[in-house]
Amino acid sequence: EAAVTQSPRSKVAVTGGKVTLSCHQTNNHDYMYWYRQDTGHGLRLIHYSYVADSTEKGDIPDGYKASRPSQENFSLILELASLSQTAVYFCASRQDSGNTLYFGEGSRLIVV
Amino acid sequence: AQSVTQPDARVTVSEGASLQLRCKYSYFGTPYLFWYVQYPRQGLQLLLKYYPGDPVVQGVNGFEAEFSKSNSSFHLRKASVHWSDWAVYFCAVSEGSALGRLHFGAGTQLIVIP
Numbered sequence: 271e272a273a274v275t276q277s278p279r280s281k282v283a284v285t286g287g288k289v290t291l292s293c294h295q296t297n298n299h300d301y302m303y304w305y306r307q308d309t310g311h312g313l314r315l316i317h318y319s320y321v322a323d324s325t326e327k328g329d330i331p332d333g334y335k336a337s338r339p340s341q342e343n344f345s346l347i348l349e350l351a352s353l354s355q356t357a358v359y360f361c362a363s364r365q366d367s368g369n370t371l372y373f374g375e376g377s378r379l380i381v382v
Numbered sequence: 383a384q385s386v387t388q389p390d391a392r393v394t395v396s397e398g399a400s401l402q403l404r405c406k407y408s409y410f411g412t413p414y415l416f417w418y419v420q421y422p423r424q425g426l427q428l429l430l431k432y433y434p435g436d437p438v439v440q441g442v443n444g445f446e447a448e449f450s451k452s453n454s455s456f457h458l459r460k461a462s463v464h465w466s467d468w469a470v471y472f473c474a475v476s477e478g479s480a481l482g483r484l485h486f487g488a489g490t491q492l493i494v495i496p
Contacts (some may be wrong), residue, residue: 274425312472312486313426328483356424360425369414369476371484373425377481 273297276361276374281313283381289348291377301364302344303371304328304336310337313360319344351381384409385435386473394493403458403490405447405473408428412478415456416484417447429471432456443467456469468494 274295286359295302301320305313315328317336325336333355335347348355358378362371387407395401407413412434418426430441437449447458456473470491474484 298438310488312386312388312436312488313484314486315483348405362426369484370428370431371418371426373427375423 274361274372274374276359276377279375280361280378281380283348283351283379284382285351287351287354289351289355289379291346291348291359291361291379292309293344293346293374294342295344295361295363295372296311296342297363297365297370297372298339298341299363299365301366302338303362303364304334304344304346305360305362306330307360307376308357315348316359349381351379353381355379356381384413384475384477384485386485388471388473388490390490391488392491392493393428394495396416397465397494397496398462401458401460401463401467401492403471403473403492405456405458405487407454407456407473407475409454409475414449415449416474416476417430417441417445417458418472418486419469419476420489421453425483426472429458463492463494465494465496 277292303318304316319325319338337345358376361374387406415432417429419426420426432439432449470489472489473487
């Protein structure tokens with residue numbers, strides 16, 4: 271069964287609204303990541319975490335917050351959604367001793 | 383800064399033909415390199431990875447890649463493409479630190495024609 275699960279899988283949000291994307295992993299991994307995928311840009315790192323109750327900024331953190339309340343859960347929060355945040359968002363996890371990322375199936379967000 | 387360039391946004395091959403997807407990286411030091419594949423409506427899956435050592439690495443489903451330090455390249459190859467290989471392929475470089483942050487290329491869409 272899937273070891274990294276994301277919810278919701280798709281969502282339509284209104285501009286200025288709040289959006290929370292959730293990620294749950296059963297890999298027992300310490301590291302978790304949120305990536306954004308846009309056509310022509312590949313994946314870009316938004317936030318990541320290497321331990322519960324701590325998050326770090328990635329390459330494009332502006333407009334996003336992250337929360338890691340437990341080892342298994344990692345959320346991405348858009349306090350004021352904007353049109354430019356329409357994208358597919360991927361969560362991933364990684365064990366401490368390796369570089370391999372294990373991805374969820376993605377959350378497609380459309381902001382109108 | 384670390385970066386990856388995949389010069390081909392789209393590659394079309396006939397089923398049974400050979401394949402090469404190009405990847406150029408920029409990295410100061412010895413890179414850790416990866417190829418991930420994204421099938422339609424799915425997340426990314428690891429295809430193969432290079433850690434310093436043998437320059438040719440084998441992956442799943444008959445894929446292999448060759449690391450070249452002189453050319454700063456990590457091209458993906460397959461001898462005979464199958465229709466099920468239709469997907470988007472991403473090359474990535476790791477910072478190699480304990481944090482293991484990956485920097486991805488823009489991806490190459492592989493289209494397989496009968």
